[in-house]
Amino acid sequence: MPFEQPLPQALSPSRLQDFQSCPRRFQHASIERRRQPATYATAKGTFVHYVFERLFALPPAERTDTAAREFVPAAETEVLVEPLVSEIGLTTEVRSRLLAETDRIITRYFAMEDPRTVTSEGVEMRLTATVDGVPILGILDRLDRDDDGSLVIVDYKTGALPNRQYDSKTFANAELYAALCEEHFGERPRRIRLLYVTHGESVEREVTGPVLRARRKSAVDAWGKIKRFYDDGHFPATPSTNACRFCAYTELCRADGVPVPSNPRRP
Ligand code: SF4
Secondary structure (H helix, E strand, C coil): CCCCCCCCCCECHHHHHHHHHCHHHHHHHHHCCCCCCCCHHHHHHHHHHHHHHHHHHCCHHHCCHHHHHHCHHHHHHHHCCCCHHHHHCCCHHHHHHHHHHHHHHHHHHHHHCCHHHCCEEEEEEEEEEEECCEEEEEEEEEEEECCCCCEEEEEEECCCCCCCCCCHHHHHHHHHHHHHHHHHHCCCCCEEEEEECCCCEEEEEECCHHHHHHHHHHHHHHHHHHHHHHHHCCCCCCCCHHHHHCCCCHHHHHHCCCCCCCCCCCC
16 A cells, blocks of 8 residues: 655655664655654753753853853753653653753753863754765764864763763764765765763764765665655564554554564554
8 A cells, every 4th residue: 555645855864864774664664654652851952952052142252151050941841842842751760850850961061061162163064965865864862073174073962871882873863964065065074973961971983984874875875775665555564572562653653453472562
């Protein structure tokens, strides 16, 4: 059966990751556009990103920890709204926990860097470009210009630290952003910096030609398959403990007869 909905006009790094973890998940999220309910973890990420985005909209000299904390009430008003409130079960206790964790994150962030000295080319930058025939769309948390003049992709992370081996997935999204920047600006970012603000630690990786070529190729391969599955009217399910654990569609898949592993839990 062909899909009634159109094929997305562009692929974001996170949608590409959806597809690579399980094509059926991509079908539900990006073709059928079924909502993925918020979790406490995703709500915290949105909340903290809101605060940092507003902080970096200020002139550099005004980016203080006091200023960051002054954006928290606005984040409550703007972010903690329906349907997110119902989806995460926002009780008074949950709200207090979120505010306490955000306060700790602000403290840890200011121990990591001084935003008054950061030169940023853009914050929450929406970029689109066609990379080797694949339409890519991405929103960068920050694109900085380091003291040595090089571009750096900066991404805030509110989840767990990666293990010390930094498996390739840790940087996969940001490396595709680097390919997007190279295409969009004609300049290749030199580094990727992931700020694990919950833990006050950052990890960095140089952007190299071979890695970018691999990311581009992987996007080309995935886009070819997406178009084929779309024309077939069917994206195969590839259930696994890892893929299903953070998936919003477990019940839907089970109802369709997909053997989803037991106890997949969303954060
Ligand atoms: S529940 Fe598992 S099989 Fe179903 S879409 Fe999600 S990841 Fe794929």
